[in-house]
Amino acid sequence: MAQEKKKATGYDKFVNWKLLIIPVVIFTVILMLPTPQGMKTVGMQYSVGPKIVINYLCQELFAKKSADCDQWQILTARMMEQNMRMGALTKERFMKRNAKWAKKYKIPVDSANFQRAYDNIRDNVSAETYLKTMKSAFDLRMKGLRYDDLSKGDQKSADAGMWKIKVAIALVVFVVFCFMTECMPLPGVAFSIGLILVFSGVVGRTEVAGLYWSDACWFIMGSLMFAAAFVKTGVDKRMCLLMFKKLAVPNVRWITLIFFIVISPLAAFISDHALAAMFLPIGMLLYQNSLTNEVPEDKELAKMLMITIAMACNIGGPGAPSGGARNVIMMTYLSDMFGMDIGYAQWIGYCMPFVIMMIPLTWVVTNMIFKPKITSLAPAMRHLEGEIGKMGKWNKHQIWAMIIFVVMVFGWFTEKAFYQAGIYPIRLGIGVIAVAGAVAYLLAGVVNWRDYQEKVDWGVVWLYAGAIIFGHTLDKTGAAYWLAQSVIDLLAPLGMSQGIPLMLTSNGLTAVLTNLMADGPAAAAVGPITLNLASIVHPGTTFLPFMAMATAVASSFAYCLIIGTPPNAIVYASGYLEPKDYVRVGIPMWFVANILIVILTAVYWSGIGFNNLPSF
Structure with a gap:
């Protein structure tokens, strides 16, 4: 095998000020523009809306202002307000909450006050009264807020909320331009995101530091560390040979097809993060061992293998509810808002065909775009x-590498369920388990720190940390919601407000947002808007569950940017990919996926119906 040439990467480049000045100027201009009315409204809803809603709920339930309420009464109102944000407007959903749920959403709680709040709603508030109160509170937040009616203090908070949305929108332009052009080293862009948010007052210095070290960031870091352990011990070679040794003709086309066939269905049930980290060393190994003296470098082959792994992970998530938070979010919205439930197996029956059809389509797109010199x-x-x-035979280090890996995978599968069952007293998170596995490799003598120092792409860790902050900002400031609402309002006069056109609008909007932020927040931003529209134009029909599933599926279309999904970031750590490679594959796939989900809705879903509901 030929020795692979040292790759020049984006990390070796200096800032290109001729390009960087463009997003800097656009960012500044956006901040100087007058604030649109819609942005002002959303700014009020997100900044002072929760406070006003909590006060309203206290007055409705306890006939006194929130400032005069007891702790258990405030707890009741806060839990109801959080439920309202999630679209959970029914008493039934409130009765399923517990103290762990409250702590998850940072609601101060203790067992005595929680029990009193729970008992009060159960015994003294009927389901009809509860629903009526929640709907009134929702209308107050979404339609009843008037800037001139606010107190001076609330007006100041509303002004701050509007400013934060404007900064977030300006940041979208800055970040996307920088990621697309690499006018600045990408980890530098990631740090710039945090700096801009602190300097502009959107987040505080303590909060931004915590966001850079989120569970998702820990997972990316831990995954790259265990991949380094696999490579050092040679476990990746054994796994690679096990997968492909039966191929009579190990052509690159067939190998990429096997990647899709194996990874995509698994991604519906196993974390796509984990799958990307597992298969990345295999893809790199295949490339490095394919080079010859005649062809010492084949960039297209490397890119083809890396992109295949990422896209195989990305297209599999919609196949089952366990394939991503987006699926559960939309199932919850549908149940809470309209009382329609989609079962686990039922979801698979509707959405797994999308995954099955996307496998050959994505494989064809990938093979059409990348033209490697080496084909065998x-x-x-x-x-x-x-x-x-x-x-x-398997040596001691390889055995330890596999044992630790199996324990990690078991932890990823079970940590949430074990926490909910009370087996674990605290929620660990997949990131903590990944880093624990990386430390276990050190303790077992499988690797030393020099291995991690040299073989882990730490720039990717910080890159994804910046992406987490970016998505968090779009979600929490209301910028994503404002974008979604603005686009839907803009397209409504064009006849895109009902039927398949409405679904196409919703899917396209979700598919754009999900490239900028995590899939769950993208679905959460668009879902309530489109489901409410769907209930107005097609009430009580199959359009409602179809819209919920289509929105969840569309939120997996994050094919175009490195920051779109964890698999995109993980394979970028190989050093073989450039941002434009994601665009090369992502844009065709984005259109293919959007067209496919609409066809699936119009033909397959409409053909089989849903729970005897009338069609739309």
């Missing part, structure tokens, strides 16, 4: 066989 990976497989032959 037979030499790579022969080289692997020779390498494994030299290794002999």
Whole structure:
């Protein structure tokens, strides 16, 4: 095998001020423009809305202002307000909450006050009264706020909320331009996001530091660390040979197809983060062992293998409710807002066909776009066989590497369920488990810190940390909601406010937002708007569950940017990809996926119906 040439990456570049000045100027201009009325409204809803709603609920339930309420009464109002944000307007949903749920959403709670709040709603508030109160509170927040009616203090808070949305929108332009052009090293962009948000007053210095070290960031870091352990011990070689040794003709086309067939269905049930981290070393190994003296470098082959792994992870998530938070969010919205439930198996029946159809379509797109010089990976497989032959039997370090990996995967599968069942007293999170696995490799002597220092792309860790902050800002400031509402209002006069056109609008909007933020917040931003519209134009029909599922599916279309999904960021750590490579594949896939989900809705979903509901 030929020695692979050292790759020049975006990390080796200096800032290109001729390009960087463009997003800087646009960012500044956006901040100087007058604030649109819609942005002012959303700013009020997100900044002072919760406070006003809590006060309203206290007056309705307890006939006194929130400032005069007892702790359990304030707790009741806060829990109801949080439920309202999630679209959970029924008493039934309130009765399913517990103290752990309250703590998750940072609502101060203790067992005595929680029990009193719970008992009061259960015994003294009927389901009809509860629903009526919640709907009134929702209308107050969404339609009843008037800037001139606010107190001076609330007006100041509303002004701050409007400013935060404007900064977030300006940041969208800055970040997308920088990621697309690499006019600045991408980890530098990630740090710039935090700096801009602190300097502009959107977040505080303590909060921004915490966001850079989120559970998702820990997972990316831990995943890259265990991938480094796999590579050092040679476990990746054994796994690679196990997957592909049965191929009579190990052509790159067939190998990429196997990646799609294996990874995509698994992504409906296993974390796409974990799958990307598992298969990244295999993809890198295939490429490195395919190089020859005649072809010492084949960038297209490397890009093809890396992109295949990322896209295989991305297209699989919609297949089952366990494939992503977006799916559960939309199921919850549908149940809470309209009393329609989608079962686990039922979801698979509707959405797994999308995954199955996307596998060959994405495979074709990938093979059309990338044209590698090396097409046969037979030499790579022969080289692997020779390498494994030299290794002999599984050695101690390889066995430890696999044991720790299996324990990590078990932890990823069970940590949430075990916490909810009370087996774990605290919620660990997949990030903590990933880093614990990385430390376990150190303790077992599988790796030393130099291995992590040299083989982990730490820039990708910070890059994804910046993406987390970026998405968090769009969500929490209301910027994502404002974008969604603005686009839907703009397209409504064009006849895009009902039927398939409305679904196409919703899907397209969600698919754009999900490239800028996490899939869950993207679905959460668009879902309530489109579901409410759907209930107005097609009440009580199959359009409601179809809209919920389509929005969840569309929020997985984050194909175009490195920051779109964790798999995109993980494979970027290989060093073989550039931001434009995601665009090359992502844009065609984005259109293919949007068209496919509409066809699926119009033909397959409409053909089988939903729970005897009338069609739309």
